[in-house]
Amino acid sequence: MAAKEVLVVVDGDEKTGRPDPEPLPILHSPKGKMIFVCVDQSAFSTNVVEFAANHIARPEDTVCLVTVVPFEPVPYRTGHLSQKVKNEIKDFNQKARKEITEKTQSFLQELALRIKDINAAIHDNCEFRVFYSRHDRPLKKLLVTKIEKYKPSLVILGCRGLGKVGRTFLGSVSDFVVHNSTVPVAIVK
Amino acid sequence: MSEGKKRIIIVAVDESEHSKNAWKWACKNIIIDSDVVHLVHVFNKTSISTYDFVSKDYHKLLELEAEYHKKVEEISASLLRKMIHEAKEAGCKADLKSKVLEKGEKSPKQVIQDHCDKTEGAAMLIVSSRGAGALGRAFVGSVSDYLVHNVKIPVVVVKN
Numbered sequence: 001m002a003a004k005e006v007l008v009v010v011d012g013d014e015k016t017g018r019p020d021p022e023p024l025p026i027l028h029s030p031k032g033k034m035i036f037v038c039v040d041q042s043a044f045s046t047n048v049v050e051f052a053a054n055h056i057a058r059p060e061d062t063v064c065l066v067t068v069v070p071f072e073p074v075p076y077r078t079g080h081l082s083q084k085v086k087n088e089i090k091d092f093n094q095k096a097r098k099e100i101t102e103k104t105q106s107f108l109q110e111l112a113l114r115i116k117d118i119n120a121a122i123h124d125n126c127e128f129r130v131f132y133s134r135h136d137r138p139l140k141k142l143l144v145t146k147i148e149k150y151k152p153s154l155v156i157l158g159c160r161g162l163g164k165v166g167r168t169f170l171g172s173v174s175d176f177v178v179h180n181s182t183v184p185v186a187i188v189k
Numbered sequence: 190m191s192e193g194k195k196r197i198i199i200v201a202v203d204e205s206e207h208s209k210n211a212w213k214w215a216c217k218n219i220i221i222d223s224d225v226v227h228l229v230h231v232f233n234k235t236s237i238s239t240y241d242f243v244s245k246d247y248h249k250l251l252e253l254e255a256e257y258h259k260k261v262e263e264i265s266a267s268l269l270r271k272m273i274h275e276a277k278e279a280g281c282k283a284d285l286k287s288k289v290l291e292k293g294e295k296s297p298k299q300v301i302q303d304h305c306d307k308t309e310g311a312a313m314l315i316v317s318s319r320g321a322g323a324l325g326r327a328f329v330g331s332v333s334d335y336l337v338h339n340v341k342i343p344v345v346v347v348k349n
Contacts, residue, residue, distance in 0.1 A: 033218065051343060055196070055219075055312055055313065055343075056219065153218065154218070154345075169338070170337060170338050178329055178334075178337055178346055179329050179334075181348065182348060183348060184214065184345060184346060184347045184348055185345070185346050185348070186313070186343060186344070186345040186346075187337055187343060187344050187345075187346075188343045189340075189341055189342060189343055189344075
């Protein structure tokens with residue numbers, strides 16, 4: 001009955017050509033579609049999630065709660081490090097990523113409970129996705145690339161998030177995604 | 190979807206192919222049987238009369254103008270009727286209402302914005318990202334961009 005657990009999503013590496021371990025979300029029925037609900041840790045995200053559950057999602061759809069978390073892995077690709085040190089750094093990076101993922105899991109679980117209050121059938125088909133942004137993969141472009149890759153049927157965003165913007169203005173992330181996404185976008189006010 | 194009341198959904202269209210695709214998408218993905226849908230089109234009521242009040246033919250010009258307005262309104266209404274008919278043939282059972290709004294001195298963007306803000310119980314507005322005046326490189330047209338920023342209800346921008 002619980003929503004699916006948080007997947008530790010590793011950014012696939014286009015430069016080295018390693019295979020991408022990100023699995024696509026499971027569509028539970030052929031009539032159902034995939035909906036991305038982009039949330040962050042601001043108070044406005046509850047409005048976004050409630051709008052999605054009340055007005056858009058149907059019981060056969062898969063709702064993905066998507067959030068982007070900043071994470072800088074320690075670089076180890078330089079040539080002059082020994083193999084032992086490289087392995088240590090790799091382990092450290094993995095541990096740090098797991099810790100951050102666990103911290104984001106708590107607020108994603110809270111949002112999933114909100115969906116459950118509205119409609120338990122949608123909650124059964126919920127998934128969580130955490131993407132990691134770096135200084136060279138900024139948040140806005142990362143969201144747009146992931147949307148192009150996963151191709152959801154609809155992306156839902158709030159008009160503002162952690163930044164402090166007035167009531168009817170549009171935040172920079174939402175503005176960027178509306179302009180550059182290839183997929184229908186819904187903005188919640 | 191646990192809505193007891195009927196919700197109102199506003200879909201703004203023009204004559205372009207993009208708007209038709211947006212309408213089809215909305216009927217398939219968002220509209221449920223218990224909705225009331227306002228299909229909105231803004232028609233341009235330009236004045237063709239001159240300011241020549243002294244002329245003998247002024248009343249004729251007024252008659253011509255009235256006829257012209259009626260024809261333009263009829264074109265808008267027939268476009269909306271066609272869209273509603275297509276939706277009903279595809280199996281949409283919601284309450285589809287066409288609203289032809291006249292553009293007076295305000296721009297079409299403001300007319301749609303006023304309609305959205307004044308309709309009580311409006312759940313969301315659905316627009317297509319581009320319309321009749323589509324620039325090749327622009328990803329979001331000026332009307333949908335304005336509506337996303339200025340309308341107080343949630344907006345869905347449909348892209349193709």
